[in-house]
Amino acid sequence: MSFTPFRCLTLPLIAAVGLAASPFVAAEEPLKFGIISTESSQNQAPLWDPFLADLSEALDREVEPFFATDYAAVIQAMRFDQIDLAWYGNKSAMEAVDRAGGEIFAQTVAANGDPGYWSLMITQRDSELSSVEDVLANASELVFGNGDPNSTSGFLVPGYYVFAQNGVDPATAFKRTLNSSHETNALSVANGQVDVATFNTESMERLEEVHPDKAEQLKVIWQSPLIPSDPLVWRENLSDELKGELRDFFYAYGESEAEQAILEPLQWSGFAPSTNDQLLPIRQLELFKQRAQVADDASLSADEREARLAELDARLDELNARLEAAEAEQAAAAQAS
The missing domain is CATH 1.20.58.90 (Methane Monooxygenase Hydroxylase; Chain G, domain 1)
Known part of the structure; x- marks a missing residue:
C-alpha cells in the first residue's frame, strides 16, 4: 500500500495521518472517512488500512481516512463537508445527525456475536475501591478519568447510571477530573495516574490483545446495561448513486474469509442495515x-x-x-x- 500526505484541514486538534487506501489516483474526489479517536491514530491506522483499501477498490476511487484527537473534530468535519461518512459511537452519531447533516445507514456487527457492548468503571487491581458506592463515598480524594464528552460508553452512559441517578456531578465531586480516550483512561489507571475511570468491554478486549500486562492491572467495578452497536453515518446530502454503492459494499462485506480476516482486528464480523431510529x-x-x-x-x-x-x-x-x-x-x- 502506498502512503501519501494527508490533506491539511482547517479544523482544531486534527492529527495529520498520511496514508492512501488505494495505489491508484482516481479521477473523482477522494472519499473521506472519519474515524473517532478511541485510541491513538498511530494504533488505529494499521487496523483500518486494509478495510479502507477494499472500500477504495470497490468504489474505484481513493479513500482518505480522517483521524482526530477528539470526537468533536470528526463531528465538525462532517458538519463542514470535510468528510463523507464516519464510524461513530451512538452519542457522537446523535450529535452528527442533529448538528452535522448526518444520517445512519449501517451498524457494526460484533465478531463475538454480542448485540452491542457495555460501559465499564475500572480501577487498579489492588485498589480498595470495589463498587460505585466506594467511588462516590471517596470521590473528593480521587482522580477520575472521564471519557470524551461525545462518547457513549465513556461519558453519556456512566454519566446517567453512575452519577445522575445518584445526584452526583462528576465535574465537582472528584479531587480532579480528566477527559480522555478509552485507551488513555485504561493506561492511566493501570499506571496509577488515575484512581478510577470509564472504559468499555470492546476496548477491554482490544487492551487484552495489545497490552495484556496493563489489562491485568485493571479491575472492573461496574458494568452498564447493553449499549447498541456502533453506527456508520454518511452525509445526508451525498448522491443517491454513492449511497447505493456504499450500501452494496457495507451490507455484503464480511462474506469471505479474507474479509473476515480484515474485520477481525476491528472486532467486527460485518455490518447490518440501520437508521436514525437506532438512536x-x-x-x-x-x-x-x-x-x-x-x-x-x-x-x-x-x-x-x-x-x-x-x-x-x-x-x-x-x-x-x-x-x-x-x-x-x-x-x-x-x-x-
Whole structure:
C-alpha cells in the first residue's frame, strides 16, 4: 500500500495521518472517512488500512481516512463537508445527525456475536475501591478519568447510571477530573495516574490483545446495561448513486474469509442495515440524565423546575411513542420475512 500526505484541514486538534487506501489516483474526489479517536491514530491506522483499501477498490476511487484527537473534530468535519461518512459511537452519531447533516445507514456487527457492548468503571487491581458506592463515598480524594464528552460508553452512559441517578456531578465531586480516550483512561489507571475511570468491554478486549500486562492491572467495578452497536453515518446530502454503492459494499462485506480476516482486528464480523431510529434509546438516556439534573437543581424555583420537568416529560413521551412504533415496524418486518 502506498502512503501519501494527508490533506491539511482547517479544523482544531486534527492529527495529520498520511496514508492512501488505494495505489491508484482516481479521477473523482477522494472519499473521506472519519474515524473517532478511541485510541491513538498511530494504533488505529494499521487496523483500518486494509478495510479502507477494499472500500477504495470497490468504489474505484481513493479513500482518505480522517483521524482526530477528539470526537468533536470528526463531528465538525462532517458538519463542514470535510468528510463523507464516519464510524461513530451512538452519542457522537446523535450529535452528527442533529448538528452535522448526518444520517445512519449501517451498524457494526460484533465478531463475538454480542448485540452491542457495555460501559465499564475500572480501577487498579489492588485498589480498595470495589463498587460505585466506594467511588462516590471517596470521590473528593480521587482522580477520575472521564471519557470524551461525545462518547457513549465513556461519558453519556456512566454519566446517567453512575452519577445522575445518584445526584452526583462528576465535574465537582472528584479531587480532579480528566477527559480522555478509552485507551488513555485504561493506561492511566493501570499506571496509577488515575484512581478510577470509564472504559468499555470492546476496548477491554482490544487492551487484552495489545497490552495484556496493563489489562491485568485493571479491575472492573461496574458494568452498564447493553449499549447498541456502533453506527456508520454518511452525509445526508451525498448522491443517491454513492449511497447505493456504499450500501452494496457495507451490507455484503464480511462474506469471505479474507474479509473476515480484515474485520477481525476491528472486532467486527460485518455490518447490518440501520437508521436514525437506532438512536432513540440513546436520546431517551440523554433526556433521563437531563431530567435527573433538573430535578436535583436547587438553584431553580419550584415553578421553573416544574416547567422544565414538564417539557422534558413531553419529549420523553414523544420518544417513547417513536420507539414503540419503530419496534412494531421491526417486528412486522421480521414476521413478514
